[in-house]
Amino acid sequence: MAAYAALVSLMHIIDDIETHPSPPISLDKQQVQSLIEKLVLLQEFLESYNSPFAYSDEADPLEMRIVDVAHAAEDVIESYIIDTVQLSAKATNDNGDEQVSCIHLYQDVQNVIEEMDLLKKEVTQEKVVHKDNMGSDGAGFRSNSTEKNHLMIGFDGVLLQLLNRLTDGNTNRQIIPIVGMGGIGKTTLAKGAFEHRLIKDHFDICVWITISQEYNIVEILREVLIQARGSSSNMNENDLQVALHKCLWGRRYLIILDDMWSIDVWDKLKFSFPECNEGSRIVVTTRMSNLAAHLTDSYKVCKMNLLDEDSSWTLFSKTVFGEQSFPTDLKQIGKEIVGKCNGLPLAIAVVGGLMAKSNFTLGYWEHMLENLSAIVNSENDDYCLKILKLSYNHLPAYLKPCFLYMGVFEEDRVISASEAVRLWISEGFLKPINNKSLNTVAKEYLKELVDRNLILVHDLGLLGNVKSCKIHDLLRDLCLKEAKKQRFFCIVEEQSPRGITNQHRIVIPTSTPKEKIREALYSMSHARTYVRHKYVYQELPNSRFMRTLDAYTSSYTGSDNLFPLENVFHLVNSRYLAFGAYWESVIPSMNLLWNLHTLIIACRKDFIAPIEIWKMHKLRYVHFTEWNLHLPDPPSINNDIIIMENLEVLKGVENFSLSEDDVKRIPNIMKLDVIYNVELTERVDCVSYLQCFSKLESLTVFVRFNDRKCPLKMSFPPSLKKLRLTVPTNFELEDILPLLGALPLLWRLTLQNGRFRTRNWETIEGQFRSLRSLALSGCDDLEDWTVLESSHFPLLKELHLLNLDALKEIPSEIGEIATLNSIKLDWCSISVVLSAKQILEEQQDLHGDELDLHVIVRLREKDEELLKLATSNFQVSSLT
Structure with a gap:
């Protein structure tokens, strides 16, 4: 909800000032203590608050008052920060000593504290917790929803599987969860089975119960007992449990628990359902994947997918x-x-x-x-x-802002999970948890939304992590409607919204006319966030409070998509800057950006970073998409050296002259992408310092200069999990492969170019123990690949071989690895194709047709017999 997000955001601002090594301003300690006390109290109130306006088109007045007070506090503090930083910079340039008076800051903060005191009294005196608008009659609404008899089309196979599991002869009592997003047909599927004649004949007792969000366990038990034996006397909870257990004992029963939201319900019901080896079944429909995982093993869950x-x-x-x-x-x-x-x-x-x-x-x-x-x-x-909104209203307060924010992304867009995480962090509505990093917290929140089937997984990584996701259009519509109601963000479309002056987040869709964008930008005096989906207008909003600028697109041709660097770098309170830079921009100082977290720049011109980049304490993520960031040598080590302990990602650095001093300044780097296109004559051993990054997990290195000694100087930390190495053609791979094979955690390896001087790669026992994905490309003199033991690649799942014309065959031992599920070949010899076909057949013998084996074959010779032989059992994407 917007109110909770506003409170947490204000808490972050205070924390940023209090924890910064060189804060731009100082706040009065007593005022800080008073503010934090009231913010914590209001947060705790909202975490348990059931708004009476949850199903109304009107915003909750109490929540909106909390939003307004929190925003007023932000305005006061951030205005003072901006004035102080800008005046300090001007004084430095002019050799002056002007300062901003702190008297007005103290009084303005005091006014905000007094407003919060009024809110505190109101929420403290709140004796009756408002029930959900749907709370009292929610069960009735749920019941009505089940009466919508949607046709069972597209789920015939799922229905047959469910009927089979219900009547398969297994005498153990089994729990069968049916999981999927709201409106996907869980209740329809369960009802189709419940009303099937086969089920009526198979079970002695059949009971259907719809669980509302505001459930009453006594009423549920009484209703089950009524359906089971036809009557129920006025008993308490314990007596009902005993009576129901006796009624069901020795009988084969089917219980449908429709639309369960909490594991607590099951914990209170499970002892009433006896296990008496009669083949009883309990079906639970739920939108919560994590709840289903508590009920049974994951492979027993019936997962409902969208229709094709x-x-x-x-x-x-x-x-x-x-x-x-x-x-x-x-x-x-x-x-x-x-x-x-x-x-x-x-x-x-x-x-x-x-x-x-x-x-x-x-x-x-x-x-x-x-x-x-x-x-x-x-x-x-x-x-x-309303059906979909049940899922939103059931979210805990900390997840609601994250879900609503997904409406910022355009319809049908595939959303990068890492991008969503970075934006959530920059917005400041993630509440810290114990000692976890905000990045970890955000990933956990994303997983929770996936488990609740509010976010759809588009692509999973090899380790089961969410790489990209989508949101269904109807759920996105829900986000837009709720965000507008709560003033969480504003979409500028053909009709310019009223009251845009007070909006904190502004989204410009691709279809918005330029004149409406221009009008909106001049009105956005309080905007903190500016999200632009496409290059439509290059001016920045008329707001000095900007914190998040998300205006980067992969295709940034055309001047309308580019911003002058000097304009962007004057946004004092910036946390997240992602944009295309005008290539003739003067590279300005970065002194004003005291709180920058994320910097993503697309610019064709080389960017020679100013020396003060080494003093940006808050930097977490830096990415130059054109691989043209030049980092200067850091200032000489002295007593006031700044350790950039927050910097975890550094991508697109050109000719990075790594030294021991650099490593000390950025010790927590987890992802590093660098390119070397000139020989570093003065410090050619800079790549040896890579091993000093003890937390480095992902590394991409492009080496474009010819230096045979370079691989001998490379050294990698044992923490490395992913490595992509692109090298010149004279780079001898035999010198480095044993080093890579010994990395204990390495699970993805991509090698491009290089040569095998012996024309043979013989793997060593005990190496590549964690490798799940291997890609070799351009090593066109590799003829023989020898694997002495099938245990050399015990976890390998993906094998990609590209442009290996000389390779005779894939070792047969690779085909014996049970976990291999993807082979891709491109521009390989006929013998490799035949070997891959043999591997495929072996895998099909082991796993049947369940494996997703995609093989791309491009044959150099158009021999019809070989063509038929090589492709008979393949899914072929292209043949030449």
Whole structure:
């Protein structure tokens, strides 16, 4: 919620000042103590507060008052910081000694404290915790939702699997969780099984209970007992548990617990369901993957996925026209409408029901397509949105800002998990937990949103981490609606919003006209965040409070997408700067950026960083996308040396002259990307200092100068997990592979170019013990690859071989590794193709068709027999 985010953000500002080695201002200690006390109290209040406006279109007045007070405090403190830093810089340039008076700061902060005192009294005196607007009648609403009989289309196979698990003859009592996002069809699937004749004949007792968010355990037990034996007397909780246990003992029963939100419910119910080896089953539908994991083993969970294109179309067709054929002239527009639903059965059913009552004309359907989101969310009193909003309202306070922020990203965008994490941190609404870094906290929060099926995983890493994600359009609509209601962020579209002056976060979509952008930018006097999806306007907002500038795109051609560096680097309170830089910009001083966390710059011109970059204590993440950052040598070591202990990522550095002094200043680097395109005659051994980064996990090194001695000087820390090494053609790989193989944690290795002087690679026993992904490219003189033991690569999952024309075959031992599940070959010889085919066949014998084996084969010779032989069992992406 916006109120909670505002409080945590204010706490971060105070902490940034108090913990900075050279803070721009000082706050009165007593005022700081008073502020923190009130902020903690208000945070704790919001963490347990059930707003009576949760399902209203109106914002909660109490929450908005908290937002306003927190923002007022931010304005006071940050205004003073900006004035002080700018005046200090001017005085330094002019050799003056002007200072900003602190009297006004003290009084303004005192006024804010008094406002917070009033809020404190109000929340302290709050005797009755407001129930959720849906709390008292929430169960009724849930019950009504189950009566929407959506067709079981696209889930026939899942239904058969569920029926089989319910009646498979296993006499143990089993718990079967059905998991998926709201509206995906969990209840429909469970109801399809519950009402199936086979189930009615198989079980002695069948009970269906819908669990509301505000549940009453006594009422649940009483209802189960009524359905089980037809009656229930007025008993307390313990007596009901005993009576239910006796009623079910010796009987084969099926209990459906629909829409469970908390493991606490199960903990209170489980002792009432006896295990008497009669083959009983308990089905639990839930939106919470982590809850399902508490109930049973992960492989026993029934995971509901979004419908594919064909199933979506079938469901839509039957909803609109039943068994009648779909009119030919409406098929194309109909498919576009279905595509907007993104495979969510609830959305398809709601849209289909609406279209079934519409005029069957092309013009009317085109109108419906253009206004689909608004129409769906207004149909049946926001029925669709209410179902999804249950998930949002059930979120703890600390997760709500993270979820709402996902609405900032454009529709259908694949969102980088690392980018989302960095933005959350820069916004300041992540509450620190114990001794965990904010980066760790943010990743845990993202995982929680995935577990709650509010965020969809787009791509997983080899270690099971979320690499990228998406948000369903309807959930994004929910974010936009709730964010607008709470003034969490503002979308500038064709109709410029009113009250934009007080908005703290501004988002400019690609479709926004330039004149509206210009109008908005001049009105954004209090904006802290400016998110721009595409290069549409190069001016910055008229706000000196800017903290987050997210205006970077991968294609930054055109002057409208670029900002002068001197303009951006005058944003005193910047935490997150991601933008394309105008290539003729003068590289300014970075002295003003006292609190910068993240710096991402796309610029074709070499960026020679000013010396003060070594004094930027708060820097966490630095990325120059064109690999043209030149770091100066740090100042000579002296008593006031600044250790940049927060810097964890440094990417795009050119000719980094690493020294012992550099390592001391940035000891916590976890990811480093460097390029060397000229020979470092004075300090050619700089790569040997890589081993001094004791926390380095990911390293990319491009070596473009010819130096045969260079590999002998390379040394890597044992903490390394991912390495990408691109070297010249005369780089002899035999000198470095034993060193890489000995790295105990290395799980991804990419080697590009280089040569094998012996034309043979013979792996050594006991090496590459943790390697999961291996890619070799351009080593075109490698003929023989010898693996003496099949245990050399025990964890290997991915094998990519590119441009290895001389390689005769892949060692057969590789094919014996049970975990291998991806082979990619490109420009390899015929013998390698045949060897890969043999590996594939062996893997299929072990694992059947479950493996995702993609092999890209490009044959140098068009021999038809070899072509057939090499590709008979492959998924071939391209053949030449």
